[in-house]
Amino acid sequence: MNTTTAQLLAIVSVDSAQRVRCQNPGCGHSVYRAIHVVRDGGELLVLGSTCFAKRYGSAQALGSASHGGGTGRVLTEQERELLAHNTAELVARFEAEERRKAEEQAAFVAEIKARETHFVRMLTAPALPAAAARPPGLPGLGRAGVPHWPWMKPTASFGYFKLHDGSAWVRVLHQNGQHVLVPWPVFEGWDEALPGHLGRPDLDLGGYVLANVQAAVAYLQKLGQPCKVFGNWRELVAGTR
Ligand SMILES: [Zn+2]
Known part of the structure; x- marks a missing residue:
């Protein structure tokens, strides 16, 4: 045989x-x-x-x-x-049956990973009293001129959106070319704040990876002031103080 x-x-x-x-x-x-x-x-x-x-x-x-x-x-x-x-x-x-088990296993692993990410984010988030002591709008900020987001493209400009509800977002260019919208300061529930068609929240980056930059800009400007564009980090820090 x-x-x-x-x-x-x-x-x-x-x-x-x-x-x-x-x-x-x-x-x-x-x-x-x-x-x-x-x-x-x-x-x-x-x-x-x-x-x-x-x-x-x-x-x-x-x-x-x-x-x-x-x-x-x-x-x-x-x-x-x-x-x-x-x-x-x-x-x-x-x-x-095997497929279902494999899917269950994958979902379990994803859940663990998401929790881990959330936990790490909580551990690395600036402590509340320190954040409160900083000028409004600038929590987590190191020395001016030092990029806050390690993944960002250092030479790219920033878009700053101040919304009527008091929250604010910064549009940051990722080194991989994607536009990321970061809540700034970070607030609880930011990852559920935007409609899904604009982009998806990425907990590792701490912001939304935008699917459609123009639509996101239009959406944010409807909810707040016109976008302010800053050429570099120092300008962003100075301009939003
Ligand atoms: Zn036989």
Whole structure:
């Protein structure tokens, strides 16, 4: 037998009263434990463990099963019906199950990462009393002339938006060419302050990566004063003091 095109999909079990037939040509024994589901060429085969080992050379010939962890998990009655009569559907279910598990895992990892980012942001945010002691509009500011955002393009201009509600935003050019709108000073809930079509909040950058700069400018100017453009950091600091 050619083992290079064969793939061990799952090892399953059924209740001994509900045995299924081994599909190895010439066998036909009924089997219930360590049933091997194999994709061989274009065909799906349900094989007893003895026939599997005979057919492919050994019990380990095809490595471990792609689905179900190869633990010989016991099928439900419905799954057993599929195994006997519609193996393809059973395999499709295994695959869907794996996909769902992978998605759940990915969502879990993303959630952990988001929490971590949030936590780091809280730790690195300027302490409140210090922020209050600074001139209004300038929290977190180091020496004038020192770029506040490590990712920004140092030679680019800034757009400053002061809104009627008292909040303010700075449009900063990222080194990667994207325009980032940073709440300045940072306020609680900034990442939910703008409509989604303008851009997406990036918690690592601490601002919105703008999808449409013109639309964002128009939106902000409607809510506040006309945009002030500053040629460099020092001007921005002086002009917004
Ligand atoms: Zn057999």
